[in-house]
Amino acid sequence: MPTKRNSASRLSFWTLFKGAFPGCRRDGLLRAALRSGLPKAGCPCASLTRWRSAAQAIRLCRKPQRTFGLAVLLLTALSTCNMSNFDSLVWSDEFNGSTIDSTNWTYDTGTGAEKGLTGWGNNELQYYTSRSENARIEDIPGGGRGLVIEARKESYSGSAYTSSRLLTQGLHSWTYGRIEARIKLPIGQGIWPAFWMLGSNINSVPWPACGEIDIMEYLGHEPGKVHGTIHYGTPHGWLTSSYSLPGGAKFSDDFHVFAIEWRSGEMHWYVDGTKYSTQRQWSSSEGDYPAPFDKPFFILLNLAVGGTWPGAPNASTQFPQKMYVDWVRVYR
Numbered sequence: 001m002p003t004k005r006n007s008a009s010r011l012s013f014w015t016l017f018k019g020a021f022p023g024c025r026r027d028g029l030l031r032a033a034l035r036s037g038l039p040k041a042g043c044p045c046a047s048l049t050r051w052r053s054a055a056q057a058i059r060l061c062r063k064p065q066r067t068f069g070l071a072v073l074l075l076t077a078l079s080t081c082n083m084s085n086f087d088s089l090v091w092s093d094e095f096n097g098s099t100i101d102s103t104n105w106t107y108d109t110g111t112g113a114e115k116g117l118t119g120w121g122n123n124e125l126q127y128y129t130s131r132s133e134n135a136r137i138e139d140i141p142g143g144g145r146g147l148v149i150e151a152r153k154e155s156y157s158g159s160a161y162t163s164s165r166l167l168t169q170g171l172h173s174w175t176y177g178r179i180e181a182r183i184k185l186p187i188g189q190g191i192w193p194a195f196w197m198l199g200s201n202i203n204s205v206p207w208p209a210c211g212e213i214d215i216m217e218y219l220g221h222e223p224g225k226v227h228g229t230i231h232y233g234t235p236h237g238w239l240t241s242s243y244s245l246p247g248g249a250k251f252s253d254d255f256h257v258f259a260i261e262w263r264s265g266e267m268h269w270y271v272d273g274t275k276y277s278t279q280r281q282w283s284s285s286e287g288d289y290p291a292p293f294d295k296p297f298f299i300l301l302n303l304a305v306g307g308t309w310p311g312a313p314n315a316s317t318q319f320p321q322k323m324y325v326d327w328v329r330v331y332r
């Protein structure tokens with residue numbers, strides 16, 4: 001029954017292959033490659049992690065005499081696969097309306113003490129509100145409309161500053177994809193905006209074990225530099241990198257697009273389409289690698305004032321400061 005055995009082997013291989021490459025959306029291309037053996041250059045999917053998974057898939061095959069042939073097919077498919085190119089928009093907020101869409105965003109309000117995290121865990125100085133003074137939709141520099149998060153110096157419920165923190169928690173979350181936003185940042189000592197994500201299980205698995213993905217963080221006294229970071233584990237681990245604009249340019253002078261491409265076992269950070277960081281090694285006390293970055297995360301946009309990392313504002317810091325967000329988009 002050689003024909004039947006061959007068919008069963010292919011089916012088994014394909015099942016294993018799809019298991020090893022769950023993000024691949026080019027099934028047709030892959031199947032064609034498996035049949036034709038025609039390679040293409042520039043495959044982005046041959047990460048070390050996936051090679052390990054692929055090798056495991058081959059080892060799992062119970063027909064050793066076919067291993068060589070399967071390996072050739074696998075290599076051909078890898079070189080042809082353009083998987084996870086994230087060309088399908090699955091969610092966005094263009095902030096082009098008149099008000100903030102409550103089906104997309106909720107607010108963290110207060111000083112963090114409400115959650116047992118006074119200063120939001122970072123000795124931050126602002127009181128977050130959901131008032132339009134601190135978060136609203138308005139015309140933005142360069143035309144169009146966008147979300148404005150405004151940090152103000154004002155006495156409010158015992159705090160010296162107000163600002164806002166919007167999040168999609170409980171409304172929208174995603175596992176893997178390209179998550180990007182077009183943002184014009186504020187400037188000044190003690191100004192700390194961020195575009196980031198937290199594990200949706202944070203209420204049952206406290207930070208940092210739930211995982212944190214900082215797509216963009218920025219300190220207002222270093223206006224030419226942004227940071228991309230992940231936090232994870234127990235004990236707390238983190239991996240970080242930074243990107244500086246060329247020619248001494250400042251992120252407060254114009255809009256820039258900040259993005260992460262997040263696949264199983266790897267993350268890539270981008271500014272204006274330029275990749276500046278890749279991370280593939282992390283750990284988790286909550287599950288096997290690639291936990292905790294293998295489950296849904298929600299998005300946050302906030303503008304903090306003060307805090308352990310940037311330090312407090314000083315006499316040179318001008319208020320109000322505005323963080324403009326033209327849009328946020330998620331591709332799978």
Ligand SMILES: [Ca+2]
Nearest residue numbers: 094095145326
């Ligand atoms: Ca917009």
